[in-house]
Amino acid sequence: MRIVVSGAAGFIGSHFCDRLLAEGHTVVGLDNYLTGAAQNLAHLVGEPRFSLIEQDITEPFSIAGAVDAVVNMASPASPKDYLDHPIETLAVGSAGTRHMLDLAWEKRARFLLTSTSECYGDPEIHPQVESYWGHVNPVGPRSCYDESKRFAEALTMAYHRKHGVATNIARIFNTYGPRMKLDDGRVVPAFLSEALAGVPITVFGDGSQTRSFCYVSDMVDGLYRLMLSDERYPVNLGNPREMTILEFAEHIMRLTGSQSPTEFQPLPEDDPRQRCPDITKARAVLGWEPRVTLEEGLRLTVEYFRREGTSR
Numbered sequence: 001m002r003i004v005v006s007g008a009a010g011f012i013g014s015h016f017c018d019r020l021l022a023e024g025h026t027v028v029g030l031d032n033y034l035t036g037a038a039q040n041l042a043h044l045v046g047e048p049r050f051s052l053i054e055q056d057i058t059e060p061f062s063i064a065g066a067v068d069a070v071v072n073m074a075s076p077a078s079p080k081d082y083l084d085h086p087i088e089t090l091a092v093g094s095a096g097t098r099h100m101l102d103l104a105w106e107k108r109a110r111f112l113l114t115s116t117s118e119c120y121g122d123p124e125i126h127p128q129v130e131s132y133w134g135h136v137n138p139v140g141p142r143s144c145y146d147e148s149k150r151f152a153e154a155l156t157m158a159y160h161r162k163h164g165v166a167t168n169i170a171r172i173f174n175t176y177g178p179r180m181k182l183d184d185g186r187v188v189p190a191f192l193s194e195a196l197a198g199v200p201i202t203v204f205g206d207g208s209q210t211r212s213f214c215y216v217s218d219m220v221d222g223l224y225r226l227m228l229s230d231e232r233y234p235v236n237l238g239n240p241r242e243m244t245i246l247e248f249a250e251h252i253m254r255l256t257g258s259q260s261p262t263e264f265q266p267l268p269e270d271d272p273r274q275r276c277p278d279i280t281k282a283r284a285v286l287g288w289e290p291r292v293t294l295e296e297g298l299r300l301t302v303e304y305f306r307r308e309g310t311s312r
Helices: 011-022 038-044 079-084 086-107 143-163 187-197 216-227 245-256 280-286 294-310
Strands: 002-006 026-031 050-054 069-072 110-116 167-172 201-204 210-212 235-237 242-244 262-265
Touching: 002 011, 002 086, 011 026, 011 038, 011 216, 038 050, 069 086, 069 216, 079 086, 079 143, 086 110, 086 143, 110 143, 110 216, 143 167, 167 216, 187 201, 187 245, 187 294, 201 245, 210 245, 216 235, 216 280, 235 280, 242 245, 245 294
Parallel strands: 002 026, 002 069, 026 050, 069 110, 110 167, 167 235, 201 262
Antiparallel strands: 210 242
16 A cells, blocks of 8 residues: 555654555655654665655645555654644644545545544543543643544544545554653653663652553554554554553663652643553454563663663
8 A cells, every 4th residue: 555644753653654664565754843753764764665755734735646545643742742832733633634634535545543542631430441531621731632632533533424534543542662752751751761860760749640551563553453444433552551650660760770769749730640541442343452561662662762862
């Protein structure tokens, strides 16, 4: 297939491009580098089945030739990034998603939206299932991201119902691995950067809030399977192994051999107390579940962070 991927220079986006190429597809990547990094795609320079267009998808654009699939992965994704770029985040979830859907409709291509577990907000049910409508503050500081993705999901379903576009929606839970930015602000790069530097590990709140962490290769596998499926409604993709932030900090300390102390800071507004996916649907519909253990995934990520830290 010939596949157009927005957000191609992002963390997950670049790994997804690698998977598509490995499967024999041709990829046209789009990115405006607001939060993506050219170095994530540097290894693809000279690859004949890959091309990259610098494009802000909130602006109209066109792609020449046939297109078989359109994958919309463009959006700031870390709290640091979307709090720095709230208007751009809302624009890419709305206008950007519409332009990508218009491309899929025009080309009679299938369409995959990468949405987020943030659609559930600070959830009142646990673990989170796709049928749960969420508990989201529409005017809080995180609303620029939460509501952009919720709108993107609604727009995607509207194009499916109105125009018959073959759509898929992935609700991505916490994902980690090589190519994350060291200053990303999310818990994995934050803890790793602090541990490797020997500075205090910053824990927000009392550390009892929970998260679940999925290695990037597992996430990409789930996205690929979903893109090829006939499932039109949202599917959770994530690792159901749940742990507290303090437990996760202990994993980081053990893997890095760090002696960093723990420093507690106030919990940010609307920070979820619990976050864990129910992946029953992904298992049943996609035959998918995570396979990389946290220990192995973190080992690979630590190696990457050590390389990046010494190369700067």
